[in-house]
Amino acid sequence: MVTTPQTGRAAVIGLGSMGSGMAGSLLRAGFSVAACDVNPEVVARFRDAGGIAAANPAEAAQGADVVVSVVVNAAQTEAVLFGENGAAAAMPEGAVFVSSATMDPAVARTLAARLEATGRHYLDAPMSGGAARAADGGLTFLASGSPAAFAKARPALDAMAGTLYELGDEAGQGAAFKMINQLLAGVHIAAACEAMSFAAKQGLDLARVYEVITKSAGNSWMFENRVPHILDADYAPKSAVDIFVKDLGIVQDMARAEKYPVPVAAAALQMFLMASGAGMGRDDDASVARLYAQVSGAKLPGQA
Numbered sequence: 001m002v003t004t005p006q007t008g009r010a011a012v013i014g015l016g017s018m019g020s021g022m023a024g025s026l027l028r029a030g031f032s033v034a035a036c037d038v039n040p041e042v043v044a045r046f047r048d049a050g051g052i053a054a055a056n057p058a059e060a061a062q063g064a065d066v067v068v069s070v071v072v073n074a075a076q077t078e079a080v081l082f083g084e085n086g087a088a089a090a091m092p093e094g095a096v097f098v099s100s101a102t103m104d105p106a107v108a109r110t111l112a113a114r115l116e117a118t119g120r121h122y123l124d125a126p127m128s129g130g131a132a133r134a135a136d137g138g139l140t141f142l143a144s145g146s147p148a149a150f151a152k153a154r155p156a157l158d159a160m161a162g163t164l165y166e167l168g169d170e171a172g173q174g175a176a177f178k179m180i181n182q183l184l185a186g187v188h189i190a191a192a193c194e195a196m197s198f199a200a201k202q203g204l205d206l207a208r209v210y211e212v213i214t215k216s217a218g219n220s221w222m223f224e225n226r227v228p229h230i231l232d233a234d235y236a237p238k239s240a241v242d243i244f245v246k247d248l249g250i251v252q253d254m255a256r257a258e259k260y261p262v263p264v265a266a267a268a269l270q271m272f273l274m275a276s277g278a279g280m281g282r283d284d285d286a287s288v289a290r291l292y293a294q295v296s297g298a299k300l301p302g303q304a
Contacts, residue, residue: 010156011035011060011067013080013087015042017238018100018127019070021134022160026068027051028137029159034060056085066156067097073246074103074111081115088115096121096152100141102182104250105172112145112171121149124171126178129162131238138162142181144173179254182247183265188222189244189285190268195223196230197292200300207231229286233302241288242281244272 008031012023015037026033027050034052036059037043047053054060057080061067067087069080077099081088091097097115099108099122112122125143133139140163143150150166157164167173195218199209210227213219229235248269255262271288278294280287293300 008032008065008155009034009063011054011057011064011087012070013037013057013060013067014070015039015046016070017131018134019068020046021131021136022068022070022100022139023051024049024135025137025160026156029155031156031159034062034064036060057081057083057087058085058090061087061090061095064091065095066153067091067095068100068156068160069097070100073101074107077101077103078111081111088118088120091120093119094121094152096123096149098123098125098153098156099171100125100127102126102178102247102250103175104254105175105179108175109170109172116146121146121152122171123149123153124174125153125157126174127161128178128181133162134160141165142167142174142177144168144175145171179247179251182244183251183262185222186244186248186251186272187264187268188220189226190271190288192220192223192226193230193271193286193289194292196227197289197296197298197300200293201296201298206301226284226286229284230289231301233300235280235284235287235290237282237284239285240282241272241275241285244285245269245276245281248272 010026010031010033012019012035015035023033023035034054035046036054036056043053069077071077071080108124115122123143123145125141127139127141129139137160139161141161142165144167146169167177199206214224248265251262251265275288275291278291
C-alpha cells in the first residue's frame with residue numbers, strides 16, 4: 001500500500017539548475033513531488049530520483065498542497081498558471097502557488113489577484129543563492145503574501161530555504177526586494193569585470209589581484225564569486241548574461257514608471273546588452289569581462 005508522506009504533495013514547475021535542486025530538497029523532506037519541464041531528459045532524471053513525472057503544469061498541480069514555479073520571468077509564470085494546461089485550474093482550492101521568478105512587482109500583484117480570485121493562494125517568493133544552495137536546501141527566499149499563503153507554503157519553504165524573509169502580507173513586496181538585490185548584483189558583476197579587465201590591461205597578475213582585492217575594501221560578494229570564472233577562463237553559465245539583461249531591464253522599467261534616476265544600473269545594463277549582442281547571452285555573466293577585453297585589447301586567461 002502506498003501512503004502519502006505527512007508533509008503532503010508538492011509540484012515543481014521547471015527543473016533547471018535551481019528547480020532541480022528545489023525539487024530534490026522537497027523529496028528529501030518527505031514530500032511526494034510531481035514535476036514537469038520542457039526538457040524531457042531532466043524530467044526522466046527526476047523520476048529516476050524518486051519523483052513523479054508530469055507532462056504539464058496542470059498534471060503536476062493535481063492534488064498538490066503547494067505548487068512551486070521556478071521559471072524565468074513573468075510571462076512564463078503567467079503561462080504556467082493560466083495558459084494551456086495551466087496549473088491554476090488544476091490546483092485544489094486552498095492550495096498555494098509559490099512564484100520564484102524575478103519580475104516587476106506590479107505584475108506579481110496582478111497575477112496574485114487573478115489566482116486568489118479562484119480560491120487559491122499566491123506567495124510572491126523570489127529566491128537567491130544559486131544552484132548549490134538550491135541543491136542543499138539553503139536558499140534565501142524574499143517572500144510576501146497573505147498569512148494563509150505563508151501558512152500553507154511553510155512546510156515546503158522549510159525544506160528549500162536556509163533563510164526565509166517574510167516581507168509583507170501582499171504580493172509584490174518580495175519582488176520589489178528582489179529587484180533591489182538584482183540592481184546591486186548586476187552593478188557589482190559589471191564593476192568586477194571592468195576592474196579585472198583593467199587590471200589585465202595594466203599587465204597585473206590577475207590571481208594576485210583577486211587575492212589582494214578579496215582582502216581589501218573593494219571586495220564584494222560578486223567579485224569574490226565571479227572573478228574565479230575569469231581566472232579559470234570558464235564561462236559555462238552558472239548565471240547567464242541574459243539574466244541580467246532581463247533583470248536590469250525590469251529595474252529600468254520600474255524606475256521609469258517612478259521617474260526615478262538609476263544611472264549606475266543603466267550603465268551596467270548596457271554592458272550586459274553589449275555582451276549579449278556580441279554572442280555571449282547564454283554564457284556566464286562574468287563574460288562582461290571578455291567584452292571589456294575585446295574593446296580594450298586586454299588579455300584575459302584563456303585568450304591567445
